[in-house]
Amino acid sequence: MENNYHVCTGCALLCDDIEVGSEKNKINKVFTACRIGMAHMKEGKGEAIFRVDNKSVDEATAINEAVTILRNAKKPLIFGLGASTSETQKIAIKLAKKINATLDDNSSFCLGGVVETLIKNEMKTCTLDDVRNKADVIIYWGTDPSDSHPRLLSKYSYFPRGKEKQRGWEEERTAIAVDVRKSHTAKISGNYFFQIPPKGDEEFIDAVIAGLSGKLPKTSYNYPPKKLLELANILKGAKFGVIFVGCGLIYSLESLESLSRLMKVLNEKANIHLMAMVGNYNSMGFNENLFAETGYLNSVKFENGIVKHGPEYSIVESLKAKTVDAALIVDSDPFSILPRSIVKNLQEIPVVSIDPYETLTSRHSKVYINTAISGVEAGGTATRMDRVKVSFEPVIEANRPSDEAILKKIMEAL
Numbered sequence: 001m002e003n004n005y006h007v008c009t010g011c012a013l014l015c016d017d018i019e020v021g022s023e024k025n026k027i028n029k030v031f032t033a034c035r036i037g038m039a040h041m042k043e044g045k046g047e048a049i050f051r052v053d054n055k056s057v058d059e060a061t062a063i064n065e066a067v068t069i070l071r072n073a074k075k076p077l078i079f080g081l082g083a084s085t086s087e088t089q090k091i092a093i094k095l096a097k098k099i100n101a102t103l104d105d106n107s108s109f110c111l112g113g114v115v116e117t118l119i120k121n122e123m124k125t126c127t128l129d130d131v132r133n134k135a136d137v138i139i140y141w142g143t144d145p146s147d148s149h150p151r152l153l154s155k156y157s158y159f160p161r162g163k164e165k166q167r168g169w170e171e172e173r174t175a176i177a178v179d180v181r182k183s184h185t186a187k188i189s190g191n192y193f194f195q196i197p198p199k200g201d202e203e204f205i206d207a208v209i210a211g212l213s214g215k216l217p218k219t220s221y222n223y224p225p226k227k228l229l230e231l232a233n234i235l236k237g238a239k240f241g242v243i244f245v246g247c248g249l250i251y252s253l254e255s256l257e258s259l260s261r262l263m264k265v266l267n268e269k270a271n272i273h274l275m276a277m278v279g280n281y282n283s284m285g286f287n288e289n290l291f292a293e294t295g296y297l298n299s300v301k302f303e304n305g306i307v308k309h310g311p312e313y314s315i316v317e318s319l320k321a322k323t324v325d326a327a328l329i330v331d332s333d334p335f336s337i338l339p340r341s342i343v344k345n346l347q348e349i350p351v352v353s354i355d356p357y358e359t360l361t362s363r364h365s366k367v368y369i370n371t372a373i374s375g376v377e378a379g380g381t382a383t384r385m386d387r388v389k390v391s392f393e394p395v396i397e398a399n400r401p402s403d404e405a406i407l408k409k410i411m412e413a414l
C-alpha cells in the first residue's frame, strides 16, 4: 500500500494535496479531495474499450477508422480538449493544422471573453495563493463554486487562514454572492447575498458604479439603493478584493464593456482582481496554448497555413450552419452540453470520440476510443484557473492508452 500526495484533475483548481491509498493498482482510499475529486480519482483502472459502429474492435481498427473519417473529411472539426493535458492539446493543434480543421473548445460559448482579457493582461488578476494569503473581499458573481469547484472556499478563498489573514473568515474576510438564485455559495455569504433577476447583471453593475461614484444607485427592478450603497462601500474598502466570474454573469451581459468599466472604477478606489471560474481542469491551458500558436483562444480554422478566426468557427455556429462534415471530439461531451437543436446536426456527420468516460457523445459516435484518465492513469501538465502551471504523474498504471498516445498515432497515420 502506498500513500503520496497527488494532483486532482476533477476541476480547474487542480488541488495538489490529494492523498490516496492504492492496493493492487487500484485506488481504494482518497483523502483531502472533495466529493467530485474523490469520485474522479476512484474512476481509475478502467479497461480499454474501442468501438466502431457500436461493435467492439481492437485499438488498430478503431484508429484506422478514425484516420479514414478524418482523411475523407473536407471540413473536419476538432472540439474539446479542456480536460486534456497541455501535451495532448499541442498535438491536437498540430493535427488541426495538418488536416485544415476547425478547432474550438467550450470557452467559445462560456468564459472565453473573460479569459481573453486575462491572457492579454487587460484586466487585473492574481493567483489563488494570493487570494488565500491576502483577500479581504471575495465576490462570487454568477457562479456557485460550492458545487462546481468545491474546495475553492475551503482551500483558497474564504475559510483558510492566510499569511496576511491569520484571523480568518470570521473577522477578516467578507464573502459576497451576486446571483439569480440562492445557491450554496450564496447561503454562505449570508447577508451579503445580492439576488438579482435573470439578465439583471448589467443594470446591477451600473448601479454599483453609481454607488461607487457617490450617486444614488437605481435599477429598473427597484433593487434597494441602501443595499447597493452598502455593497459599494464594502468594495471601496477592499485592500485585496477578487471577483470570481461565472457563466451566470457572462450569459447575462451583452458585452464585457460594463464589467471592464466596473473594474476600472473599482481600481480607482480599491484593489480588485478578477478570476474566471473555468470548469475543466485544463481549459485555461487550451486557451493559452492556442493563443500562443495562433493569437486566438478558440473558434479558429486552419486553411493551408492560414489561421481564420471568428464566431462562425465556433462549434455552435459551425454545426448550425453545417459547415463541418466530420468531428473529432476529445475529452468532451457536446451531446450533453449543447442544445438539442444544435447537436442534432452532429448526429448527421461521422464523429470520433476520444474520452476516458462513456458519455452521450461516445454512445453517438461512429468511433469511440476509451483512454486513460489524466492525473490518475496518465501524467502531464496543465494550467490552473489562475494560470499557474501544474504537472502531475499517474497514480496507478493504466490499462488503456492515453489520449496523447492515441492522437499521436492518428497524426502519424494521416
Ligand code: SF4
Residues within 6 Å of the ligand: 008, 009, 010, 011, 012, 013, 014, 015, 032, 033, 034, 035, 036, 037, 038, 149, 150, 151, 152
Ligand atoms: S476542488 Fe476540484 S481539484 Fe480540488 S479535489 Fe475537488 S474536484 Fe479535485
